[in-house]
Amino acid sequence: MMDTTEVDTQMGFESEEDDSDMSDEELQEAFAKGLLKPGLNIPVEEAKKFTNNVEGMKQCLSDFCKSLPWAERLDLSNMPAADIVAQAEGRQLAAESGAINAEDDFQREMFFYRQAQATVLEALPKLRKLNIPTRRPEDYFAEMSKTDQHMQKIRKKLLIKQTAMEKSEKAKKLRELRKYGKKVQVEVLQKRQKEKKAMMSAVKKYQKGMTDKLDFLEGDQDKNQKGAGPPKAQTNKKGPNAKRKFKDRKFGFGGKKKGTKWNTKESHNDMSGFRAKMAHGKGGKGGKSFGKGGKKGNKRPGKETRRKMKNKK
Template identity: 55%
Template sequence: MVDLHDSSDSEELDSDEELQRAFARGELKTGLNYEARAPKQIINNVSGMKQKLAELQKNLDWIEQLDLTNGPAPAPGGQEEFTEDEDVSNNDFKRELRFYRQAQASVLEGIPRLHKLGIKTRRPEDYFAEMAKSDVHMKKVREKLLEKQQNIEQRDKAKKLRDLRKYGKKVQIDVLQKRQKEKREMLDAVKKFRKGQKNKLDFLDDNTEKGKGKRGGGKNQDNKVQQPNKKRQYKNQKYGFGGQKKRSKQNTKESAADLTGFNPKVNQSRPGFNKNKSGNKNKPNKRGNKDKNKRPGKSQRHKMKNKR
């Protein structure tokens, strides 16, 4: 029984020994060495190829083959769209246009030949060319394009969010740096004030002025004292600023003689005013207290009755 492990080790030793002997002879060079393969022999059997072509070739009528070999059709207006030496392999638009012109030239040559052979041609109204790719394949292409578009939109959205975050961080850092700067300046001012280098703390005055400006109290820029609001003024006028409150509404000689606030329409106790038949109050009569329609007394009515 042959051990496979021993045989593989012996082959490796033989190959190493062969490499050592080749290196000693100078056949190997320093660097990466690989096994050289025999050069490929190219056989140009022209006679054999012609024999196979003759076997495949069949002499059929043109109507059975319908093969045409021609160049592109001329452009409208007689202008040359392509040159003979022009390479259109890297220009998609010109390559597709050349295909179109070549197909047009085949139609212009093939239809007259069919008519000459007595074969009628007609193109259906609902003619649709068969697509080279199936609907399933085109559906996959559309899905791929939509996926790419969505990926682009997501990348743009993520980029905008990153820019907004960077801007927010920048603003936050600026605010923190400004606060730290104000804090350092305040501490330096306090140290200088303690050492006697400053007579007063300027930042305290600035803070008080800012606070007064925010609350709306104190003096304004024109050094004018701001007046209290209307509600406070009314209460001060009504209740005063303190002191004695009782007997404040007691009448005096002057207040009793003052009739400027008397309104005859409101006060009904004035003589010469009564209620007439129409029901209007506080309307004076033409003759003072006398009323034409006033009923006479009992004795007067008795006298009038006896006179009759």
């Protein structure tokens, strides 16, 4: 089989790099000489042959099993273990009757479970006979499949996720509280607007003479009294406490120290010390008015007199 470059050189043709094409006649002559072969220009793929050599596979398996001891293979083929509870109740198992439905998940999983039980019951005596331990010792140390760095990364991601969930829950609660607060605020504003509207309508009716009741004013007074707390009479009704009373009995009551110059109802109504002349400037020394037999008070000189006196100086 010759190379394409040799064919091109023998036939006197240029390569594909020179952008030259062969004519049909030249191709026919080359094919007649045997220079062109199938697959030279178009690749031909051969069909794959699949061989299912069952006997050969079984022979390989038997040879492999013979070469290795059972402790290295640990292969067992068992039927499911007997169900003692079903036998005691007199029920027939589906595995024994051969009526196992592969589509039934419960029957299929129970079949695998009983088969694993039978395998364990058969394998444990063999392992003990070969002196192979079947239990992990107390001081057993095994290499972890995940490194400490990887577990730290996982722990960090879990903490971040937990923190994000806590923040989300907190934000959700705050949003709910805000919604509730806005709802209460809207209700309060609506209530105030309603009361204000009722008040204005009552005032307009009173101004127009449609009614002579002043109930709306009494409502305001009741509100003020509720907001201000109990009246003073009730607060002062209790009097001093037990400690103050004990000290008064022991040391005596020295009298009131503050508020001695405050006016009271009795002092306000007491007119015994009132003097009209003293009150209106008609008597006493230095009075400014002229009374009967009174002296002339000091009178300020006029503006012109004061000017002349100033010039004389």
